[in-house]
Amino acid sequence: MPMVPAMQVLTLYGAIRAIGATTGPVFQGVGKPSILTKLAVIQLVMMIVIIYPLTNKFGIFGTAVAIVLPNLITQIIAGIKVLTIIKCDGYQFIRPLLFPFISISIVILSLYIFISIQRNINITIFIILIFLSGLTYLGMSYLFKKTFDYDIVKMLSKLLR
Known part of the structure; x- marks a missing residue:
């Protein structure tokens, strides 16, 4: 195709x-x-x-x-x-996008690795993958919050005010 x-x-x-x-x-x-x-x-x-x-x-x-x-x-x-x-400055502009981009890239990479290993994916595995992808993204967000003081919840609440 x-x-x-x-x-x-x-x-x-x-x-x-x-x-x-x-x-x-x-x-x-x-x-x-x-x-x-x-x-x-x-x-x-x-x-x-x-x-x-x-x-x-x-x-x-x-x-x-x-x-x-x-x-x-x-x-x-x-x-x-x-x-x-x-x-x-460029860093001020890119910083809000950088950590979510890294997080989603890690999620995509882990999905790619899993799918290349596990060829037969049914609906159950698909739902589990969605759940694990969400957990991976949240885990990366938590890691960035602790390591780099990047709090996405605080940033979003400030934007929504």
Whole structure:
């Protein structure tokens, strides 16, 4: 099924867009919507340049990469510009995302290892995996709270006030 790897790459596109969607309103709010236009043109040019060669060489997977790669590059540029506008250093920006990203990466890695060992997965094992994944994530959150004083509950309650 050649569409599976392409869909996996396109899920990255969704994650990139979800994180990068906040940059547009910042540029418009500070009166610099032209930055969005310039970034869109850069993204389009990069896409035009790489879509045919990647599609020709790798098929639908190459097309997916040709969509995601220019978006990733322009979102990085937009993020750097936003950090400059709001006068925020990179670590302050990344810190709230870093520990949840590490936690979910460990959950995904443990699931990948388990699934590669245990090929026959039925509904019971699937439910157990969901439960264990939640416990792993909570365990990592607790470990980060104790080790790095990263309290996600306190951070979320402060955001919701």
